[in-house]
Amino acid sequence: MRRMLAVVLGLMWVACAGPAAADPIVAQFWYSFGGKNREVTEAHIKKFNESQSKYRIEGTFQGDYFQALAKIRAAAITKTAPAAFHVVGEALPNLWQAGLLESMEEYAKGPNGTDLADFVPGLTQAGYFDYLGKKPAPLFAVPFFRSTPILYYNADMLAAKGVKVPTTWDELRAAAGKLTVREGDDTKVYGFEVPVDWWFWYGLLHQAGGSLMTADGKKAAFREKGQEALQFWVDLVNRDKTMKQPPGKDYSAWEVANTDFINQRVGMIFTSTAFLNYMTENAKFKVGTAFLPAKAKAAVPTGGTYFVLLKDAPTPQKEAGWAFIKWMTEPEQTISLSKATGYMPVRLSAVNSPAMQSFYKDNPNYKVALDQLKTAQRFPFSPALFDIQREVIQPNLEAAVLGTKTSAEIMATAEQKANEIIGKHDK
Amino acid sequence: MAARRARRDAWLGYALVGPSLALFGLVYLYPVAYSAYVSVFEWDLMTPKRYVGLANYRELWSPEFGEVLVNTACYSGGVVVLALGLGLALALLLNDRSRLSAGLQACIFSSYIVSWVAVSLLWVWMLDPQYGLVTYGLRLVGLRPVNWLGSPSVALWTLVLVTVWKTIGYPLVIYLAGLQAIPGDFYEAAALDGATGWKRFRFITWPLLSPTTLFLVVTLTIASFQGFDIVKIMTQGGPITSTMIYVYYIYEQAFQYFRLGRASAAVVIFFGLILLLTLLQWLVFRKRVQYST
Numbered sequence: 001m002r003r004m005l006a007v008v009l010g011l012m013w014v015a016c017a018g019p020a021a022a023d024p025i026v027a028q029f030w031y032s033f034g035g036k037n038r039e040v041t042e043a044h045i046k047k048f049n050e051s052q053s054k055y056r057i058e059g060t061f062q063g064d065y066f067q068a069l070a071k072i073r074a075a076a077i078t079k080t081a082p083a084a085f086h087v088v089g090e091a092l093p094n095l096w097q098a099g100l101l102e103s104m105e106e107y108a109k110g111p112n113g114t115d116l117a118d119f120v121p122g123l124t125q126a127g128y129f130d131y132l133g134k135k136p137a138p139l140f141a142v143p144f145f146r147s148t149p150i151l152y153y154n155a156d157m158l159a160a161k162g163v164k165v166p167t168t169w170d171e172l173r174a175a176a177g178k179l180t181v182r183e184g185d186d187t188k189v190y191g192f193e194v195p196v197d198w199w200f201w202y203g204l205l206h207q208a209g210g211s212l213m214t215a216d217g218k219k220a221a222f223r224e225k226g227q228e229a230l231q232f233w234v235d236l237v238n239r240d241k242t243m244k245q246p247p248g249k250d251y252s253a254w255e256v257a258n259t260d261f262i263n264q265r266v267g268m269i270f271t272s273t274a275f276l277n278y279m280t281e282n283a284k285f286k287v288g289t290a291f292l293p294a295k296a297k298a299a300v301p302t303g304g305t306y307f308v309l310l311k312d313a314p315t316p317q318k319e320a321g322w323a324f325i326k327w328m329t330e331p332e333q334t335i336s337l338s339k340a341t342g343y344m345p346v347r348l349s350a351v352n353s354p355a356m357q358s359f360y361k362d363n364p365n366y367k368v369a370l371d372q373l374k375t376a377q378r379f380p381f382s383p384a385l386f387d388i389q390r391e392v393i394q395p396n397l398e399a400a401v402l403g404t405k406t407s408a409e410i411m412a413t414a415e416q417k418a419n420e421i422i423g424k425h426d427k
Numbered sequence: 428m429a430a431r432r433a434r435r436d437a438w439l440g441y442a443l444v445g446p447s448l449a450l451f452g453l454v455y456l457y458p459v460a461y462s463a464y465v466s467v468f469e470w471d472l473m474t475p476k477r478y479v480g481l482a483n484y485r486e487l488w489s490p491e492f493g494e495v496l497v498n499t500a501c502y503s504g505g506v507v508v509l510a511l512g513l514g515l516a517l518a519l520l521l522n523d524r525s526r527l528s529a530g531l532q533a534c535i536f537s538s539y540i541v542s543w544v545a546v547s548l549l550w551v552w553m554l555d556p557q558y559g560l561v562t563y564g565l566r567l568v569g570l571r572p573v574n575w576l577g578s579p580s581v582a583l584w585t586l587v588l589v590t591v592w593k594t595i596g597y598p599l600v601i602y603l604a605g606l607q608a609i610p611g612d613f614y615e616a617a618a619l620d621g622a623t624g625w626k627r628f629r630f631i632t633w634p635l636l637s638p639t640t641l642f643l644v645v646t647l648t649i650a651s652f653q654g655f656d657i658v659k660i661m662t663q664g665g666p667i668t669s670t671m672i673y674v675y676y677i678y679e680q681a682f683q684y685f686r687l688g689r690a691s692a693a694v695v696i697f698f699g700l701i702l703l704l705t706l707l708q709w710l711v712f713r714k715r716v717q718y719s720t
Binding site: 066067070073074076077094095098100185186245247248249250252260263265387390391395398399402404 | 471472473474556557558571572576577578579662663664665666667668682683684685
């Protein structure tokens with residue numbers, strides 16, 4: 001009996017330990033995509049693992065961007081954080097300043113490096129951030145699944161009503177009016193819908209000619225133009241009654257807008273280029289896309305995420321994470337990722353490749369976001385950025401549209417709070 | 428000899444409760460104590476904690492937090508009153524041994540065991556103001572659709588209704604047990620004295636159910652105070668902050684805004700509130716409850 005036990009234990013030990021020499025280095029990668037984009041991500045992780053034997057990446061879905069961010073911060077405390085994850089740009093200055101992120105300079109320029117000059121300039125870390133006159137931070141974020149908001153329209157609906165694709169705020173307003181269908185008190189079809197959300201507000205703020213902060217980043221400076229942006233929504237929703245405000249917070253509202261568009265309950269929406277593949281596959285009508293309409297100028301924020309490495313991870317795992325990041329941003333992968341989702345390819349050679357050029361010819365919608373990059377606006381590289389986004393702007397926009405506060409009140413309070421936060425970080 | 432034996436028994440007793448006591452301490456007492464500790468710091472989970480004394484508590488003394496308290500009281504009060512009233516009514520209706528009653532009891536109780544997430548998602552779809560089932564039903568009978576989750580003055584009450592729908596099986600079952608524990612003799616005696624339906628309820632059923640009612644008030648209050656899932660799925664505290672109830676507020680402060688200190692201060696206050704509420708209910712009801720017959 002005892003001998004038998006020894007044999008069983010011995011076998012178990014062998015099974016657990018395995019042949020040591022051929023073991024790949026395993027590293028964790030946390031991502032924030034559900035649904036279709038999750039499948040695409042998982043498929044690419046699998047392909048990476050099959051493409052070589054030195055590293056193995058284990059991907060885990062961790063909820064939306066902000067849920068994942070909470071988990072990352074909690075995991076960093078307990079030293080259980082993954083080697084690699086991806087994160088929205090607005091959260092980066094904070095994470096970098098707290099010392100959580102690994103500089104990628106050495107990796108990118110080392111023996112297993114990548115061609116940094118081949119990245120699409122508007123999509124890189126340097127293209128995303130305005131360093132506010134200070135010295136730029138070293139490379140710590142590599143673009144992965146980058147987007148801009150675009151105007152989606154139901155081409156059949158617009159054609160039936162003889163409506164032209166709007167290029168200015170005024171045209172958008174007129175078009176929304178023509179597309180709205182009412183039956184008594186009921187609105188059957190809304191002309192326009194957009195989540196009352198930070199990202200779209202940031203676009204409108206810049207279209208109105210404003211910016212979030214002063215050029216040196218020492219003061220918030222969005223009050224006047226931010227109010228103009230917010231008031232545009234308030235007028236469309238409450239005065240014209242041609243815009244639907246999708247209910248729910250954060251991405252719940254985005255999903256409502258997408259669903260309404262597909263179900264033809266709305267003629268035009270703003271949302272991320274990331275949903276292009278999903279819309280095209282699910283819509284039973286011709287989906288058109290265009291630049292966001294302009295006011296004082298044409299302007300658009302960029303969004304999506306960046307790959308980062310966590311400083312606290314063991315070195316071999318960080319190397320595995322880097323190998324994965326490098327591979328995922330190679331032209332071949334960035335092309336297939338883009339085609340499968342609608343996110344932009346991040347490499348110039350990918351954009352200019354015959355494969356992508358002929359794809360754009362057949363699917364012009366996919367090129368809109370890329371072309372729109374020429375009007376892209378940067379975000380201030382300020383540790384206050386994330387708090388301003390999440391605590392000062394995002395939760396307070398809704399009150400104006402629902403009529404419990406005026407846009408002027410909201411922006412006055414918001415600017416004051418933003419200045420307090422900037423002051424706190426400056427200390 | 429006897430003393431030695433008693434001591435041995437005591438040790439055995441401690442040894443037996445030890446494991447669960449240790450677990451209780453680890454997953455319950457320790458976190459509570461740690462929250463109290465964190466509540467005097469400013470902490471964002473990234474940069475080192477900074478001692479701020481009672482500043483977090485002072486910051487909570489704000490109209491914003493007051494609104495959270497009012498929301499929580501309305502939600503909790505609404506749920507307790509409605510669930511108790513409807514639960515008792517249903518229990519009185521279904522308190523017989525017919526097959527129909529048994530079937531209905533099972534149906535009503537089923538929603539209690541379904542996950543909060545599933546129930547919340549289901550109701551989000553049913554209550555959609557443009558094409559939800561409820562909206563469709565209202566239109567059929569010629570009523571104007573209600574913006575159940577999108578209107579700041581309605582949303583909290585919508586959550587109350589959904590919560591009552593979800594939890595009604597619980598007071599129903601407990602009340603049924605309470606009703607069946609009342610000896611039949613009382614009703615026979617009352618019938619001899621000529622007591623009618625309402626009088627029998629007022630002077631026999633209701634007083635003898637008071638321990639059951641106390642138990643339900645305490646458990647339903649605590650459970651509804653801890654409501655979270657339904658808010659997370661259905662409204663995320665919105666529109667604006669109209670459905671921001673206590674636990675969701677803590678979650679938002681901690682894991683959306685990363686103000687761990689402020690969130691912990693709110694946890695400490697919450698702990699005190701629930702303790703106080705339980706004591707108060709116990710004191711008030713102790714005098715009025717008839718435990719034995």
